[in-house]
Amino acid sequence: MQTVMPSGGRVSGLLVGAGWETGRGAQLLEVRAPYGGELLARIAESTPDEVDAAVTLAARTFARNELTPHERADILRRTSQLIAQRAEEFAHSVVAEAGKPLRDARAEVARAVLTFELCAQEATRLAGEVVPVEGTPGSENRRAFTIRRPAGVVCAITPFNGPVNQLSHKVPTAIAAGCTVVVKPAEVTPLSAIKVVQAMLDAGLPPGHVTVVQGRGETVGQQLLEDPRFAVYSFTGSTAVGAHIRRTVGLRKTLLELGNNSANIVHADADLGLAAKVLAKSSTAYAGQVCISAQRILVHEDVFEEFSALLADQVSALSVGDPSDEGTDVGPMISLDAARRAEQWVAQAIDDGAKLVCGGSRDGQFFVPTVVARPAAHSALACQEAFAPVAVLIAYRTLREAIDIANSTEYGLQAAVFTEGLDVAMAVARRLDVGGVIVNDASSYRVDSMPYGGVKHSGTGREGVRYAVEEMTESQLVVLNLRDPVGEGL
Structure with a gap:
């Protein structure tokens, strides 16, 4: 047929x-x-x-x-x-x-x-x-x-x-x-x-x-x-x-x-290189149009600037273009309206005081993979589902603060935590109000035999x-x- x-x-x-x-x-x-x-x-x-x-x-x-x-x-x-x-x-x-x-x-x-x-x-x-x-x-x-x-x-x-x-x-x-x-x-x-x-x-x-x-x-x-x-x-x-x-x-x-706006916690003891690599891919895969993509990345203040630079390097290196090209990492968004909405949300976050780390531009239905740091808590990028190739960096000082931020939205599909400590991983997992918690991989990790919801x-x-x-x-x-x-x- x-x-x-x-x-x-x-x-x-x-x-x-x-x-x-x-x-x-x-x-x-x-x-x-x-x-x-x-x-x-x-x-x-x-x-x-x-x-x-x-x-x-x-x-x-x-x-x-x-x-x-x-x-x-x-x-x-x-x-x-x-x-x-x-x-x-x-x-x-x-x-x-x-x-x-x-x-x-x-x-x-x-x-x-x-x-x-x-x-x-x-x-x-x-x-x-x-x-x-x-x-x-x-x-x-x-x-x-x-x-x-x-x-x-x-x-x-x-x-x-x-x-x-x-x-x-x-x-x-x-x-x-x-x-x-x-x-x-x-x-x-x-x-x-x-x-x-x-x-x-x-x-x-x-x-x-x-x-x-x-x-x-x-x-x-x-x-x-x-x-x-x-x-x-x-x-x-x-x-x-x-x-x-x-x-x-x-x-x-x-x-x-x-809907969802997954929180991915990067603790001070995390392997920052690993976290940057997998979160760059997770936040931009299929132009971010994945409900468990790594939208919100909560980073301990002690490693915030270092991780921000690592993530920006990874995101900026992604190839944007023709989806039929085997070398393309990020293709177009599903519609012009979707790309325009992403552009507007990023612009509004910056107007409200956020820092544009990389990206932020649009060309028709293409929205360049973007990293935004320290948005206002009330901004759409921080509390709603972007469904776009945008990662939002949010700083925290204590695990309790990170958990409170992660749980502060109406959503609860999947989340992730990057840490070298088993105690940290289990303490966070017990307190996140989500259907699934992924440790040392992105919130977008999924295999088809596991329970998902x-x-x-x-x-x-x-x-x-x-x-x-x-x-x-x-x-x-x-x-x-x-x-x-x-x-x-x-």
Whole structure:
């Protein structure tokens, strides 16, 4: 299936049943390359009737419950193998529509290969536990255990900044759990999602287990939220949209991976060279459009100036340019508006007294990797999510002060601490109000088998294959009231 169409033709982006359709929607969504603005494709926004048909098919397919665990595992494993075979095609798709540098796009696809394999393994590992009710007086002849049952139809809404791997944390986990799933990819990056789902179909996934709709959040997304047939919503995106989802879907289960402004603490005893190297990469990877990027870097006052110089050297050495060039470190931002917002936030921080250490300039959708030091505590860079290639250096004198600063925002996804002291690392980790703490690596460290999710306004639930599969199932208790044929002489 051709998905990159320089002529601007339509792409078959709607999947309801056994084959792709161009859709009947009059509203055409243009998919443009962040680098150069080339028109890659036009995709018809799904009509209300098409969205309803997709959900109806997913619900009917779930009710049939036709795939056994080993069949699901076989399909997911074959999908992993197909993605590996098509890795370069997938990577170049991510480069084209998301503007992600080629090296990072290849790494994303490699992660997706592993994620599908992990999902295949988990499909055959769903298990409950024995519940010792016989220890309760009056229940001596009873035995109890739990089983895990698929929750139902899953709605997966994926973001632009990981069009392959973010989908791989939602769709195959739903299949592994025994659910069916309706996918709405981000309207600016639908082509990579189409490729992933096509690989699943090529691997033998029967029609109806995955359906795909296309469109904007305020139209197609809203219709999905209001459909009562969904049991689980899995969404990655902004805190504002996540809050809207919670208000709309009520008591139904939600897996929300939302905003963040990760704190990375560099203590006085840290390996400053290591910290500078990994934090320079973390704060600028994919132009900072990563929710666990190293945005706030809290540095002990005793080493502040030394670390500032080391970080500036690392950041200034990064290559900015064409994302399809193998030597590029930082590509364009996803939109001109996003780049302009980064420029405005940096300018405002400087007006409020911060020091520009390096960078700070914009050229169209490119924002030069930037380091800003000692911003005002109320500045947007210090307390909101920049989602841009900007690192903010904040000084502290005591660990208590560093912890208070780190916990001072509404977010709590992941954080990091650099120190040579185990006591320091554990003391900080116990007190940071976040979903994950990384020691001697950046807050952006993630592997796809680990639990991943936040607290506060950074979301609910956990991704990471085993954890997401569990989130998409329900625990059911079974109690057996048994006779004793031996004791009764039978």
